[in-house]
Every structure is written in structure tokens, then in C-alpha cells.
Amino acid sequence: MKKWLFFPLFVIAGVSAGAQQEDSVMIKRISDEILTHGKAYENLRHLTKKIGGRLAGSPGMVKAEQWGLKTMQESGADKAWLQECMVPHWVRGGKDEMWCSQIVSNKNPKMPDARLMRKDLDVIALGNSIGTGKAGIAAEVLLVNSFDELEAKKDLVKDKIVFYNYKFNDTYVQTFLAYRDAGQYRGQGPSRAAKYGAKAVIVRSMSHAADNNPHTGATRYDSAYAKIPAVAIGLRDADWLSEQAAKGTVKVSLKTNGHFLPDTIGHNVIGELKGSEFPDEIIVVGGHLDSWDNCEGAHDDGAGCVQTMEILRAFKAIGYTPKRTIRFVLFANEENGLRGGNKYAEEAKAKGEKHIFAIESDAGGFTPRSLGFTLPDDKFAKVLQWKPLIAPYGCTEFLKGGGGADIGPLARTQGTPTGSLNPDSQRYFDIHHARSDVFEAVNKRELELGAVNMAAIIYLIDKYGL
Amino acid sequence: MKKWLFFPLFVIAGVSAGAQQEDSVMIKRISDEILTHGKAYENLRHLTKKIGGRLAGSPGMVKAEQWGLKTMQESGADKAWLQECMVPHWVRGGKDEMWCSQIVSNKNPKMPDARLMRKDLDVIALGNSIGTGKAGIAAEVLLVNSFDELEAKKDLVKDKIVFYNYKFNDTYVQTFLAYRDAGQYRGQGPSRAAKYGAKAVIVRSMSHAADNNPHTGATRYDSAYAKIPAVAIGLRDADWLSEQAAKGTVKVSLKTNGHFLPDTIGHNVIGELKGSEFPDEIIVVGGHLDSWDNCEGAHDDGAGCVQTMEILRAFKAIGYTPKRTIRFVLFANEENGLRGGNKYAEEAKAKGEKHIFAIESDAGGFTPRSLGFTLPDDKFAKVLQWKPLIAPYGCTEFLKGGGGADIGPLARTQGTPTGSLNPDSQRYFDIHHARSDVFEAVNKRELELGAVNMAAIIYLIDKYGL
Numbered sequence: 029m030k031k032w033l034f035f036p037l038f039v040i041a042g043v044s045a046g047a048q049q050e051d052s053v054m055i056k057r058i059s060d061e062i063l064t065h066g067k068a069y070e071n072l073r074h075l076t077k078k079i080g081g082r083l084a085g086s087p088g089m090v091k092a093e094q095w096g097l098k099t100m101q102e103s104g105a106d107k108a109w110l111q112e113c114m115v116p117h118w119v120r121g122g123k124d125e126m127w128c129s130q131i132v133s134n135k136n137p138k139m140p141d142a143r144l145m146r147k148d149l150d151v152i153a154l155g156n157s158i159g160t161g162k163a164g165i166a167a168e169v170l171l172v173n174s175f176d177e178l179e180a181k182k183d184l185v186k187d188k189i190v191f192y193n194y195k196f197n198d199t200y201v202q203t204f205l206a207y208r209d210a211g212q213y214r215g216q217g218p219s220r221a222a223k224y225g226a227k228a229v230i231v232r233s234m235s236h237a238a239d240n241n242p243h244t245g246a247t248r249y250d251s252a253y254a255k256i257p258a259v260a261i262g263l264r265d266a267d268w269l270s271e272q273a274a275k276g277t278v279k280v281s282l283k284t285n286g287h288f289l290p291d292t293i294g295h296n297v298i299g300e301l302k303g304s305e306f307p308d309e310i311i312v313v314g315g316h317l318d319s320w321d322n323c324e325g326a327h328d329d330g331a332g333c334v335q336t337m338e339i340l341r342a343f344k345a346i347g348y349t350p351k352r353t354i355r356f357v358l359f360a361n362e363e364n365g366l367r368g369g370n371k372y373a374e375e376a377k378a379k380g381e382k383h384i385f386a387i388e389s390d391a392g393g394f395t396p397r398s399l400g401f402t403l404p405d406d407k408f409a410k411v412l413q414w415k416p417l418i419a420p421y422g423c424t425e426f427l428k429g430g431g432g433a434d435i436g437p438l439a440r441t442q443g444t445p446t447g448s449l450n451p452d453s454q455r456y457f458d459i460h461h462a463r464s465d466v467f468e469a470v471n472k473r474e475l476e477l478g479a480v481n482m483a484a485i486i487y488l489i490d491k492y493g494l
Numbered sequence: 495m496k497k498w499l500f501f502p503l504f505v506i507a508g509v510s511a512g513a514q515q516e517d518s519v520m521i522k523r524i525s526d527e528i529l530t531h532g533k534a535y536e537n538l539r540h541l542t543k544k545i546g547g548r549l550a551g552s553p554g555m556v557k558a559e560q561w562g563l564k565t566m567q568e569s570g571a572d573k574a575w576l577q578e579c580m581v582p583h584w585v586r587g588g589k590d591e592m593w594c595s596q597i598v599s600n601k602n603p604k605m606p607d608a609r610l611m612r613k614d615l616d617v618i619a620l621g622n623s624i625g626t627g628k629a630g631i632a633a634e635v636l637l638v639n640s641f642d643e644l645e646a647k648k649d650l651v652k653d654k655i656v657f658y659n660y661k662f663n664d665t666y667v668q669t670f671l672a673y674r675d676a677g678q679y680r681g682q683g684p685s686r687a688a689k690y691g692a693k694a695v696i697v698r699s700m701s702h703a704a705d706n707n708p709h710t711g712a713t714r715y716d717s718a719y720a721k722i723p724a725v726a727i728g729l730r731d732a733d734w735l736s737e738q739a740a741k742g743t744v745k746v747s748l749k750t751n752g753h754f755l756p757d758t759i760g761h762n763v764i765g766e767l768k769g770s771e772f773p774d775e776i777i778v779v780g781g782h783l784d785s786w787d788n789c790e791g792a793h794d795d796g797a798g799c800v801q802t803m804e805i806l807r808a809f810k811a812i813g814y815t816p817k818r819t820i821r822f823v824l825f826a827n828e829e830n831g832l833r834g835g836n837k838y839a840e841e842a843k844a845k846g847e848k849h850i851f852a853i854e855s856d857a858g859g860f861t862p863r864s865l866g867f868t869l870p871d872d873k874f875a876k877v878l879q880w881k882p883l884i885a886p887y888g889c890t891e892f893l894k895g896g897g898g899a900d901i902g903p904l905a906r907t908q909g910t911p912t913g914s915l916n917p918d919s920q921r922y923f924d925i926h927h928a929r930s931d932v933f934e935a936v937n938k939r940e941l942e943l944g945a946v947n948m949a950a951i952i953y954l955i956d957k958y959g960l
Contacts, residue, residue: 473920
């Protein structure tokens, strides 16, 4: 099956055949270096297995920053440093617990179903959520399948625990669309239920996994309403709970301990290769170093971090000296604050730095499929000409629209053109923010190919400008 | 990230906008049906967990045929039947064993390294290979890294066990190229070593997995030379053995029991939807039902089988009546004989059946990336116009060149145009023909999307002809 050619024959307007050939050979060298001597996989093993979860403010994040700085230096940075920023410091505070404590059958309130019972459910508090207090909360469950249903039942909400059983939409081939769709229940669900007097909320996990792992992620309280505890449950438990709710009245008990400590110090980790011709033109490539506390943060976003440093290592290993300055950035606090991305953009602005392009890998370490770009049309047309050079390595599509949370502030405050690596998305929400986001879920070659594709586009933008 | 449009706007020459819209809607219906009510994953669970390995002639294959027939009927075939063919009946005959029994150091033949020792290596006999006999074979290892090196060392081969340590080439982004490259050592290695008097051969597994599982697969003896036993070892053991061989003289002991029993009866499993307008024009879709005995054959090729039956189920579920006859075929004996594929083509020819297209899924149940076609240029141009209709579901590329082992005989004997589903190939050779090819390695949505993409191209060829 000869599907991809390594030296594609095509014509790029304004670029000589010799330059094309040179670019093709250079990208093949980068790819060969990464696929045969890559350190990304072993670096990821260290980050996930020796350090593990690393939420902003946690000891894990402090260790990860030190490891990142050292690895950046070992990978060959001309200069590497920590960029300080204040970060929120949310802690889980203990084990999250939820159990079903009573089910009263509609059909026959005096039958055995009505007895006191305890069935534990697999639950995890949402990030940034408040705890229940030591006494916990016990209340009747009000199941709603959507916000529309919540509004229709608003008079029933008071003193209940609202269970948003909104299903992840399997019909979206692009799973990020399903995530954006369902994600609003995690983000807005607590405050929208609190508005009508709910005591707490449960959300169905944003996943189509076949397992029962609950998926966390940040929630956002609307200051207009009371803050109430919020948890997620896995899909099997969500199905079970909805079956019980259909039969009668269900009461659950909830104990969570989440709370904020005072803001603390965190750091972006930055490595740099100084440009030989245009040192003041900066290209950024990055991922985020923080992760949720309930997992190893392997795909989200250990993958993006080790890919970032792998590009640095590969450039040095093949002796490539960039014309422009390339910054390799491991951002702090993407998950619950974005303080790292904001800090980076703020300092860049204060120093009057000129960022010509920033690209982020934060969609998992899966097999690469496309590169996305947020660029003016003329620049997109320029980039699009390079597609035949990169397609043989996996990114067979160049799409309009690309960026990432951490480089968003650069785009917003300075109009920096942005891009993203888009790996295949089918497996991502099986493990996203769940305990199954571990090293073993990452495939070595898929991870490495992500680095290859980003290295290739950085090489071309470095060489030809943007 | 809005990357794929569900209703792409484009113009297909000669096809009205209304027809395009109708096709787009129909393909979306097929996709929604498969992604929300799909049975492929649960069918695969049954095939792998309740039946398991199913080499031609084995009890597993007999059970799989009966299950396949029943599932074909349950999926809604107008007619389903078993097509008998004689199949080879190779059996492993017991546990394969290999251990390193002596290492004599070059540097100091009298030092402790020279002592008798036993280190077991993880080994598996190659399919179709003969056994060592009960006494086993003990001989010195001759390591060669290539056939060139074998030829250069041909005078040293006599009475040795030749160890082909040829490395799977990591630099091929398309892993099937690395497989084709390294695969010749499994296929030709035994006879080429036997030519110079070797007693047995060991091949390095054709894989870039991070584990030590040995990978089997068929070997082929050249009748000009003696048949000698042949085994594969995993990558870690291959590295260890090559390190020892570099230090001195290594002797290994080998016990394998492979042998052929008389040919026996096997079956292709065939389901059919009769065409309403052109019943004599037949479209085939299939995978192969047999697998190696050392695994569950989940990706190879349980995936292709359950995808095939899923297309049938989905067509029936949405009430689609094909214009042409569609045959859903689970082929017998792809792994070590191809008797099923040959039989199907033979009978088609004998009956004067007209096959207008045949497509196969036999590259794993991973996320779909492209469809390949072996067609005359005018027909390829016709098919290429449909790409925008299918790309939103994963196959963003339509490539020249496509087919499969089982439909090869149809192409060769009757010139049938063929195609293949090409899923992402990065993970395939981690598990191919190894004990790790199990149900758990298959992702539900990736498997289903493979069925969606094949269903879409079959729908279009059925509607518009080829």
C-alpha cells in the first residue's frame, strides 16, 4: 500500500524546485530523527509515572516545572527559564463520595424498594467547585435531560440535587463538537440550578467511553447565584441513576471537600532557540504542563509538553539553526485559570515582542490528522502551499481555524496568528479528565508523529516567514 | 473546532444539487444509525471473547462460521449461506519453547559466562512451519542483520540456527511499508537459510511495539530446499540475543511442534441483499473470519467481519433497499492459504456472476483515513467526485490502489474493480499476529466509523453504478 510519497512532486508558486526538494529532505530528516531517536515517549513516561497529576498549586506541578526546566536544557535550549505567575490553588480536599441512600417506588411505596439502602456511585467533584461541608448533603434527585427541561421543572428544583443527564452526542464524528455541546452542563449547570434553589448538582460525564470512570473539569460559578457543590458521575452510574429515577423517588447523599487556598506561585517553563537572522521574530510552540489531579495527564496535556520539547531536541540533533527565534513553552494552569497563557501574553506585550506565529498541541497525543490555522486569507494561502510537504507525515488537511487556550491571549492582545495540531479525536473523550488518562493510553509513534508535523510547519514558517 | 462539515457544499459534475443533498442526508442517516445503534462492537466482543482464535481447520473457526451465519441472518440478510471450501489444517501442536543454553565469551572462554545456563525466550513458531521433533534442536546461533549478510556468511551457516535480526523500519510513516520490507524475512527466511544447511531460523518480530510479544504469521517453504523449523521472538528478546551474540558464541535450544493435518472443510460465510433493479450486478464487501491461534484476532480481522455485518444491519435498519445485489462475505483462511478468497472467485466465475466492485477491510479496526481503489482512470474519476460526501466521516483521501488478499482472486480472474478501507496504521503492527490482538485494543467508535465509510461508498456505487 503505497499511499504517501516521501518526496511529493508538486509546484509551489514562487518557490523553486530546488528549495522544495531541500525542504522535503529537511522534513524527512526531522521525521527520521524523531521516529528513530525520539525522547518524547520516555519523557512522557517520566512526567506521568514519576510525577503524575499536577494541578496548579500542587506539589506535582512544582516538581513538573523543575523537571520541565531541566528537560528543556537537556533538549538543547540556548536558554531556558521559569516565568512566574500567580495561579489559583483549588484542592479536592479528600475523597469525593456519593451514594444512593433511598429509593421509594412510585408503584408501591411500602414495598421492599422503599427500604433504606446504600449504593455507592463512582463520583468526582468538578474542578473549582465548593465542598458539601463535613455533614454532607442528602437530598432527593431531580433528573433533567437538558436545560430546557430544567426550566420547565424550575418549580421542583428547590432543595433538590439536580442531575443533568445530558448525553454526549455520538453522532458528531468530530468529538470536540460533542464536547462543546455537552460541556455547557459542566460549566453552567451548577449556577443555573442554584438559581432555582438546588442544593447540589450531578452531571453525566462528557464521554462516550465504555467504562464507568467519572470525568472532572472546571465549572464556573455565576456570581449572581449561590455556589453549590457539583460532581460528575460515569456513564454506567448515570444510566443506573436515571433508571432508578424513572421508577420512583431517589435520594442521594453527597460528600465533597473542594475548596480554594490562597493563590500561589506557578510558572510557565520556557526554552528558546535564538534566531540567527531575525532574532526579534518569535515563533511559539507549546502545550500545558498542568493537569487534573485524578489522572496522570498523559494525553491532556503531557503529550503536548513532550512534543514541544521533542521539536527542540530534534532541531538541535540535526543541527538546524533557526533564522527566527523559537520559543518552546510549557504553560501553567490551563485547566482552571489560564494564568500561564495570560502571563505569557502580558509579558510579551510589555516587552514589545513580535510573535509571528504560535501553535499549540492540546488535543491529545493521538495520530495527527490536520493542522488548523487562524490567519488572514493571504497568509493562509501561503501556508496552504506547504501542505504537500507535510501531508506525508499525517496532517493531510490544512484547515481554517486553529489555536488553543494558552495561545489565545497572544492572539487576543496582539493579533498573533495561531495554529493547532489536530490529532484524531475518537479516543480523546474516553480518557479526558478521567483516571484513565495515563501513559499506557498513549502510543509512541502517534505521539512522535504529532511532534514531526508541528516541527515541519515551524521549520517552514521559520524559513519563509509568515 | 469546526473541522468537518456534515453537509458539504460542492458540485459534482452531472449530478444535481438535489441528488447531492439526498446523498448527503442518506449518508448521515447511515452514520447516525451506526454510531448510535451499532452492533459491531458487541459482535466483536462475542467473536473474540466467546470464540477467540480461529485458524483454518480449528474448532474456533467452525464455531465462528456458525456464529457468522446466525449473525448474518440476525443482521437482516435476505439470504445467508455457508460456501464450502477445503482448507489447510496447520496446528501448532503444543507449546513453543526456546531457551539460551550456553554463552561462551569471546574474551575469556573459561570465565563464568561459559557455564551452562538456561534463559527462556518468548517465542512463537511461524505459521505453516514444521516442528523440531520431540528431541528439539540445540545449535549455535548465527546472527545476520539482512539477507546480504546471510549471503556474505553463507559458509558459516551449516548446522547453525540463523537469527534474522532485521529491524522493522521506524522511518516509514506508512507502517505497511515497513511490514512489506521486513516481511520477506518471515516469508523467505527459512528456505534461504536452509539452502546453506541451517538447522532452524529465528526471526525478529515485525513490529515496533514497546513490549516483548512475539508475532507469528505464515512462512513459505521453497520446495528446492529442506524444510526447517522457524520461530519469531519479541523485540526485547531479540535485542538481548543480539547483545549476547556480540559478546561471544551463543547456543540455543528450540522445541516446536507445528505440523499439517490433512486438509479439512472450511466455509466462507455469505449474506446477501438482493438488488431491486439490477440484481445481477453484485457488490462485495468483506473481511476474513479466520485468525491466528495465539490471539483473539480482534483487529485482524474480527474488525473487518463485524464492520461487514454492520453495514448490512444499518442498511436494513434505515430501510434502504439496494438497486444492486450486495454480498457481505466473511472469508475463510486468509492467514495461511487464501482458499476462501479463491473459492469465492472460482464459484463466481463458474456461475457467470458479474461483480462490479469488491471492497475489503483487513487493516485493523482503527480510525478510518482513506479509501483505496484499483480502477480504470475513468471510474476512479467518477469515484473521486464522491469524496466530499465521505470525507466528513474520516476518509479524507481517495487513493489510487486498493484491494485485499481475499478479493484479489476476483480481480485477477475477472477483472473486478476493488477497493480497501485504510484505517490509521500506527498501532496495527504493535498487535498484528501477537497475543495482544484482543478486543480491548479496539475502540468502539473507530470500529464503527470504518463501517460508516464503507457503507457510504457502497451506497454510492449501488445507486450510481461504476
